[in-house]
Amino acid sequence: MSYGYIGNILHLDLSSKKHWIEHPPETFYRTYWGGRALALYYMLREIKPHTDPLSPDNLLIFAPGILTGTPAPAMPRYTVCAKSPLTGAQAEAEAGGWWGSELKKAGFDALIIKGSSSTPVYLWIKDGKIEIKDATHLWGRNTGETQRIIREELADDKIRIVQIGPAGENQVLFANIVNELKHFNGRNGLGAVMGSKKLKAIAVRGTKPLKIYHQEKIKEITKQITQRIIDNPLSRDLRNLGTLGVVRPFCEAGCLPSYNWTTGYFKEGKNLTAETYNKTILKETKGCYACPIRCKRVVEVNEPDLKVDPTYGGPEYETVASLGSICGISDLKYIAKANELCNKYTMDTISTGMTIAFAMQCYEEGILTKEDTEGLELTFGNKEALLILIEKIAHREGLGDLLAEGSY
Numbered sequence: 114m115s116y117g118y119i120g121n122i123l124h125l126d127l128s129s130k131k132h133w134i135e136h137p138p139e140t141f142y143r144t145y146w147g148g149r150a151l152a153l154y155y156m157l158r159e160i161k162p163h164t165d166p167l168s169p170d171n172l173l174i175f176a177p178g179i180l181t182g183t184p185a186p187a188m189p190r191y192t193v194c195a196k197s198p199l200t201g202a203q204a205e206a207e208a209g210g211w212w213g214s215e216l217k218k219a220g221f222d223a224l225i226i227k228g229s230s231s232t233p234v235y236l237w238i239k240d241g242k243i244e245i246k247d248a249t250h251l252w253g254r255n256t257g258e259t260q261r262i263i264r265e266e267l268a269d270d271k272i273r274i275v276q277i278g279p280a281g282e283n284q285v286l287f288a289n290i291v292n293e294l295k296h297f298n299g300r301n302g303l304g305a306v307m308g309s310k311k312l313k314a315i316a317v318r319g320t321k322p323l324k325i326y327h328q329e330k331i332k333e334i335t336k337q338i339t340q341r342i343i344d345n346p347l348s349r350d351l352r353n354l355g356t357l358g359v360v361r362p363f364c365e366a367g368c369l370p371s372y373n374w375t376t377g378y379f380k381e382g383k384n385l386t387a388e389t390y391n392k393t394i395l396k397e398t399k400g401c402y403a404c405p406i407r408c409k410r411v412v413e414v415n416e417p418d419l420k421v422d423p424t425y426g427g428p429e430y431e432t433v434a435s436l437g438s439i440c441g442i443s444d445l446k447y448i449a450k451a452n453e454l455c456n457k458y459t460m461d462t463i464s465t466g467m468t469i470a471f472a473m474q475c476y477e478e479g480i481l482t483k484e485d486t487e488g489l490e491l492t493f494g495n496k497e498a499l500l501i502l503i504e505k506i507a508h509r510e511g512l513g514d515l516l517a518e519g520s521y
């Protein structure tokens with residue numbers, strides 16, 4: 114068996130509640146490696162043409178990469194793949210965090226899920242053992258509550274959890290999947306696929322280190338690469354400014370996407386720069402498994418009329434643009450709140466912002482009326498309306514039910 118792999122691929126059928134473990138030969142791993150290549154192999158092999166993405170016939174595949182779980186720096190990622198309910202094409206989204214590494218340490222190179230449970234369930238994987246557990250009491254709960262309850266009932270606060278919130282349960286077509294409350298498989302509605310299978314979460318605990326061919330050599334290489342990453346000005350900027358570092362140059366060049374992409378000029382752009390962000394809402398930076406960069410933002414707002422919980426991380430550039438300038442909004446505190454709500458409910462912040470911006474433009478052009486919006490003044494820049502619409506989309510209420518279908 115190749116080093117870095119375990120040799121186990123877990124298959125789970127949620128309709129029959131049966132699971133089995135496949136042990137592919139080394140030639141398979143040498144061909145497909147892991148991550149999206151491995152996931153695509155199973156998608157092409159098992160998903161029939163014209164499969165409804167929200168039917169039990171769709172697959173939901175979780176696959177870490179070849180170096181995930183090793184000490185190699187900045188390699189914590191895993192992919193999630195399925196047929197997308199948003200586009201009808203292949204959906205693929207990667208996340209960092211800890212979950213992918215934990216899955217490998219728990220004894221699996223990938224997890225392939227088909228079928229659909231009749232009642233909400235979550236999956237508990239511990240060092241090669243698999244259990245399907247009732248999740249009726251978790252259905253409808255936001256991500257922070259779900260993580261707390263699962264860790265309490267399994268009596269282990271080191272469990273790593275991927276999960277969906279209410280937007281995934283309600284099959285919002287751009288719902289995403291989150292691990293550790295702030296690392297997202299963001300795009301293409303993978304959370305809706307998970308919701309259609311009534312799979313609330315996958316809790317994983319692994320204590321077996323991966324077998325590495327030359328432990329000493331990898332330690333030496335890891336040390337060298339880690340130092341090079343730390344010394345590199347780009348990773349220093351990423352740590353200090355995050356992905357928000359691009360906002361200032363974009364503003365200066367007149368190419369910050371704004372007002373549903375109708376212009377690149379945003380008058381209040383300076384309110385959205387990394388420098389303003391760091392001064393006003395940044396609490397700290399955090400990282401992922403074995404990554405020295407620590408680029409992840411954590412924000413906090415503590416005002417009498419607006420609180421943002423740091424548990425849910427902080428917005429990156431794409432989120433600040435999508436929920437900010439593209440909606441004509443320049444108040445970072447409201448953007449941070451919108452980000453927190455999306456993260457609690459598991460909605461992709463990019464698609465959420467684009468969909469709301471599209472609705473705002475429709476309202477400005479008289480295509481949507483106050484009757485359609487239930488009295489909401491849905492003009493560009495209305496930050497209160499942004500928060501209200503996020504709630505409505507996640508719970509598929511009123512206009513939110515229509516917007517939950519996306520803006521494609």
Ligand code: SF4
Pocket residue numbers: 187188189209210399400401404405406407408409
């Ligand atoms: S801390 Fe940032 S750079 Fe490092 S793995 Fe996580 S997302 Fe990537």
